[in-house]
Amino acid sequence: MSELDALVVGGGVSGLVLAHYLAETGLAVEVWERDGRVGGKIKTISKQGYRLDNAASMVMNFQRELDGFIDSASLTASKRGRSSNNQRYILHAGRLQPAPASIGSLFNTPLLSTRAKLRLLAEPLIIRGTDPHESVADFVTRRLGQEFVSKVFEPYLSGPLASDVERAEAWSTMPRLTALEQRYGSLALGALLRRLKRRGTAARPEVFSFAGGMQTLIESLAERRGFAVRTGMAVVELRRVKKGWNVRAENDGVTTSLNCRQLVLCTPAYTAASLLQILDPEISRLLKTIDYAPVSVVHTGFERARINHPLDGSGFLLPANGGYLPNGCLWISSQFSDRAPTDRVLLTSYLGGARNPTAANCCENRCLHAVMPMLRELLGARGDPEMLHVARHRRALPLYHDDYSRRLAAIGERLEFLPGVHLGANYIGGVSIRDRILYANRLTARILHRHKQMSGTADLETAFELVPAMAAAR
Ligand SMILES: Cc1cc2nc3c(=O)[nH]c(=O)nc-3n(C[C@H](O)[C@H](O)[C@H](O)COP(=O)(O)OP(=O)(O)OC[C@H]3O[C@@H](n4cnc5c(N)ncnc54)[C@H](O)[C@@H]3O)c2cc1C
Incomplete structure (x- = not known):
């Protein structure tokens, strides 16, 4: 039976970006995708x-x-x-009003009452929160006042994230904002200090797509020579074998099976749950609690x-x-x-x-x-x-609701007992394409580390040198 360094199950953007990074390190990688095309949600x-x-x-x-x-x-x-x-608007009192894009513009916006603007001045005096599962609504009310929740954060969470401001866990949903509080004790001071600290080195914020739409990102990744992509391969079974994992897929009644050292499930949580049911019923149960x-x-x-x-x-x-x-x-x-x-x-x-x-x-x-x-x-x-x-x-979209980080931590702990199995879709590390790329980058480092432990052949330091973006991030 053929044996592979790493098999990525699921050819959405998460799986393809990860395969790209893994292949750049020199590992032999394949992507198995259930559908007749890659891209997942993106098309x-x-x-x-x-x-x-x-x-x-x-x-x-x-x-x-x-x-x-x-x-x-x-x-x-x-x-x-x-x-x-790129002005974004928010509906307020029957009219589209420009959404505030800077701290200064918060004091001019008609979206907020004078009382809410004055409340802002107290933000640096509010003490740090300690509840890791606090909701976005509670976090924002505590730091900025209730008006910010209904007039600014609720529309942002309901729209781009399809989430519920009352249930979204602040630390998982807005990690950069909550980090400001934890690190500097204030969002306003933190934002200011961070800007000063990164002056001259910070990346210029930008929004982009590709000629031909987002499909171009997918096609460009799938056509790269570094890894193989096989479509129509619905993975149905995972088994532990001596040197890693045996994966079985079905394609039009034909069964294909392969052994790999590193196995990365880049499918939605509910699919990962059914694939892991026999190997670890508790991980499977936890994955099933992730709502979409x-x-x-x-x-x-x-x-x-x-x-x-x-x-x-x-x-x-x-x-x-x-x-x-x-x-x-x-x-x-x-x-x-x-x-x-x-x-x-x-x-x-x-x-x-x-x-x-x-x-x-x-x-x-x-x-x-x-x-x-x-x-x-x-x-x-x-x-x-x-x-x-x-x-x-x-x-x-997966919902980072309630005690989301607790459930993810429990999944992470149990994965230690399935060496070589990794999870890599958008229910971990953020749903945006940016977050998927950053997460795949971090996951590549972890997979290489595990690969080295399991096979003794991969040299982690060399691998880091082979992934330029990863080396830059260290
Ligand atoms: C409406 C909408 C708008 C969005 N807008 C933006 C935006 O403007 N900007 C932005 O950054 N993000 C946006 N996002 C988020 C982003 O598109 C997604 O988070 C991302 O595409 C998810 O990619 P993924 O690979 O994690 O999952 P998926 O795209 O779901 O891919 C999972 C893949 O696994 C495959 N699979 C499942 N089961 C199996 C199996 N048994 N065997 C083999 N393969 C299997 C599936 O067929 C699928 O191809 C948007 C999302 C949505 C839904």
């Missing part, structure tokens, strides 16, 4: 001249490590920055002349009490010029999430009925869209 399609991303539509970056990744994956030439007008929120992505294309709003920014978010069903809308064609035909605009709205999961189940027609009042009243849309496409994700 770009063309319809009536519009280019539509079914899940992630852009990468938000403020970490230097990402530059190394883009370079090593030969993606520099296809990277496309978004428009410089459904999201429907509603793409609408209009003639430019049929939208009154200048669409001068990136889009808007809606608060729970805003009176509309969707969580928000992105003005994709204002951000990336190749997404809509000339004189047309692409507006992408999001339904569902933890706030309103049933809204994601609507048929295409009802989705249109759910987004049109919002587009008519807030953007002055006239008539029906000339293009409509709905991408449904029944289990779109």
Whole structure:
């Protein structure tokens, strides 16, 4: 039977980026993907001249490590920055108001009352929190006041993260913000000190996609020569063998099996749970407790002349009490010029999430009925869209809810008894593409370490030198 250094199960962006990093170290790597295509949630399609991303539509970056990744994956030439007008709006009192983008703008924004602004001044005096499972709502109320929760944080968590501000664990959901409190005792002072400390060395924040959409990221990774990708391989069984793990997959009734030293499950948590059921029922139970929120992505294309709003920014978010069903809308064609035909605009709205999961189940027609009042009243849309496409994700995003970090820590402890088995999808380390790249980078170091322990052949120091982005991060 053939034997491999590392098998990555699941060819979504998490699995592909990890395979890329592992292959760069010289390990023999394969990716086994259940579907007939790689990419998982990420897929770009063309319809009536519009280019539509079914899940992630852009990468938000403020970490230097990402530059190394883009370079090593030969993606520099296809990277496309978004428009410089990236103002995000939040609905307040029936109008779209610019979302505050800096500490200074918090004192000018009409989103917050004078009382809430004065409360901000007390932030540096609030003592550090000690509850590692505190919710985002409790964390923000404690540090910034309750108004910040409903008017700023709730829309951000319900929209891009499909999460529930009352249940999202602050330390897992906003690790950089909570770290400011832990390290400096204050968000405002911490942000200021960190900026001063990193002056001249910090990465410039940027938002980008790729020519051809996010699919280009996937294709570029999958076409790289360093590792093999096999599609149509639904992994159904894992067994412990003398030198690692035996993995069995089924493809149209044909069974394929392979032995590997390192096995990385980059599938959603519920799939990892069923694959690990026999090997460790407790890990399986813990993985099953990770809930996912459904999201429907509603793409609408209009003639430019049929939208009154200048669409001068990136889009808007809606608060729970805003009176509309969707969580928000992105003005994709204002951000990336190749997404809509000339004189047309692409507006992408999001339904569902933890706030309103049933809204994601609507048929295409009802989705249109759910987004049109919002587009008519807030953007002055006239008539029906000339293009409509709905991408449904029944289990779109994992929810970092309740005592999330406790459950992940328990999973990590038990994984020690399955040497060579690793978990690497978006329920660990953040859901964004940026976080998936950073996490894959860190996981590569851990896998190499384990590989060295198990086989005695991999030289960790040499491996670090082979991964430029990883070396930079040390
Ligand atoms: C609507 C939406 C919008 C988003 N927008 C953004 C955005 O703008 N920017 C951003 O940074 N992020 C965004 N995200 C988040 C980001 O797209 C996801 O977190 C990321 O794509 C998840 O990748 P993954 O590889 O972890 O999981 P998945 O994409 O779910 O991949 C898992 C893979 O495992 C495979 N698999 C499952 N079972 C098996 C098995 N038994 N054997 C073999 N293979 C198996 C699946 O077929 C799948 O290909 C968005 C997500 C959604 C849903």
